Amino acid sequence: MARAAWRVAAEMPTLEKTMKAIVFENYPRSNRLRLREVEKPTPAEDQVLVRVIAASVNAGDAHRIKAPLPLRFLLSRLMGPRNSQLGTDIAGRVEAVGSGVTEFKPGDEVFGVCPGAFAEFVCAKETKLAHKPANVSFEAAAASPVVGFTALQGLRDRGNVRAGQKLLVNGATSGVGMFAVQYAKSVGAEVTGVSSTRNLELVRSMGADHVVDYTRQDFTREGKYDLIYDAIGNRSAGALQRALAPRGLCVVAGFTSFPRMLANIVQARLLRGDRKVVNQSIAQSLKADLLVIRDLLEQGKVVPLIERSYPLSETVDAIRLVGTRRARGKLVITMN
Numbered sequence: 001m002a003r004a005a006w007r008v009a010a011e012m013p014t015l016e017k018t019m020k021a022i023v024f025e026n027y028p029r030s031n032r033l034r035l036r037e038v039e040k041p042t043p044a045e046d047q048v049l050v051r052v053i054a055a056s057v058n059a060g061d062a063h064r065i066k067a068p069l070p071l072r073f074l075l076s077r078l079m080g081p082r083n084s085q086l087g088t089d090i091a092g093r094v095e096a097v098g099s100g101v102t103e104f105k106p107g108d109e110v111f112g113v114c115p116g117a118f119a120e121f122v123c124a125k126e127t128k129l130a131h132k133p134a135n136v137s138f139e140a141a142a143a144s145p146v147v148g149f150t151a152l153q154g155l156r157d158r159g160n161v162r163a164g165q166k167l168l169v170n171g172a173t174s175g176v177g178m179f180a181v182q183y184a185k186s187v188g189a190e191v192t193g194v195s196s197t198r199n200l201e202l203v204r205s206m207g208a209d210h211v212v213d214y215t216r217q218d219f220t221r222e223g224k225y226d227l228i229y230d231a232i233g234n235r236s237a238g239a240l241q242r243a244l245a246p247r248g249l250c251v252v253a254g255f256t257s258f259p260r261m262l263a264n265i266v267q268a269r270l271l272r273g274d275r276k277v278v279n280q281s282i283a284q285s286l287k288a289d290l291l292v293i294r295d296l297l298e299q300g301k302v303v304p305l306i307e308r309s310y311p312l313s314e315t316v317d318a319i320r321l322v323g324t325r326r327a328r329g330k331l332v333i334t335m336n
């Protein structure tokens with residue numbers, strides 16, 4: 001350990017001891033986000049100190065802030081009221097590495113996941129990072145890990161998406177949905193994307209073969225799909241089953257409310273026949289999948305849709321917009 005500390009100190013290019021970070025004060029009765037000056041982290045043996053250049057907001061950040069009172073109480077008890085870091089996706093430059101780190105060195109451009117991403121510096125585990133492709137911006141890299149893990153594990157692992165399949169993506173302009181549409185096209189599926197009128201052209205521009213305007217058409221009453229990937233979670237399991245072809249499968253990744261989710265899980269288990277509706281569990285941040293995401297980005301098979309970038313001080317506005325479920329693609333936080 002002493003050697004690790006010496007290496008870190010030797011490689012630290014600046015003497016800054018503090019940094020700016022968004023701190024989530026998670027008190028059960030009032031939770032708030034504050035931009036604070038906090039201690040700069042020091043990497044442990046298996047960690048990499050990253051100067052964050054871009055981070056991105058996920059639906060999970062909005063869910064945490066809007067969590068119902070009992071859940072907030074539980075989280076504040078488990079994690080401590082001031083120990084609640086928000087943000088997961090990062091892209092940046094390596095500042096220093098712990099003594100056990102072999103894959104990265106100071107100066108490397110990296111992306112991946114780390115709790116507390118809304119900060120100028122993070123200490124990420126080596127296993128949660130990958131090298132950022134040189135032809136991909138920090139913003140695009142930061143926009144990709146969580147939605148990429150979710151879409152890959154939902155479509156590839158749970159849905160077994162294949163060339164020639166008829167696939168419908170509900171919520172094609174959500175962060176998860178835009179990744180899912182482009183990934184499915186890259187494997188040769190015939191993709192239908194569901195969005196509102198204002199976003200139809202955007203869905204076509206991502207490569208979707210067909211579009212459905214949910215303000216005018218109900219996709220559960222038209223068309224039969226081999227696979228449905230639901231990144232919204234606003235339909236009942238029965239309605240989703242209706243839109244499936246024989247032996248079809250629907251994977252639900254979207255979450256609208258706990259009562260809806262629980263009702264859907266129960267209803268899905270009661271459905272009869274060979275058309276199945278299943279809920280996707282929480283996506284895992286796997287190194288192997290981060291490398292797949294890196295390749296998809298590098299080869300231009302997935303180009304993240306970024307609606308807007310915000311400075312760190314306006315993180316709360318970005319999380320609020322994600323919480324309205326109207327954000328297109330991803331919202332990115334960029335550091336100075």
Ligand SMILES: NC(=O)c1ccc[n+]([C@@H]2O[C@H](COP(=O)([O-])OP(=O)(O)OC[C@H]3O[C@@H](n4cnc5c(N)ncnc54)[C@H](OP(=O)(O)O)[C@@H]3O)[C@@H](O)[C@H]2O)c1
Nearest residue numbers: 059150171173174175176196254255282283325326327328
């Ligand atoms: N299982 C997991 O591990 C995991 C991980 C990440 C996310 N998720 C879940 O995945 C879902 C998507 O999250 P996200 O952050 O990617 O996106 P999001 O911010 O929740 O999605 C916003 C987008 O959805 C569109 N939308 C809203 N209502 C719609 C509807 N009725 N039909 C079709 N599109 C609609 C909006 O476009 P319009 O304004 O045009 O309607 C907007 O572009 C969330 O429910 C989240 O909880 C699950």
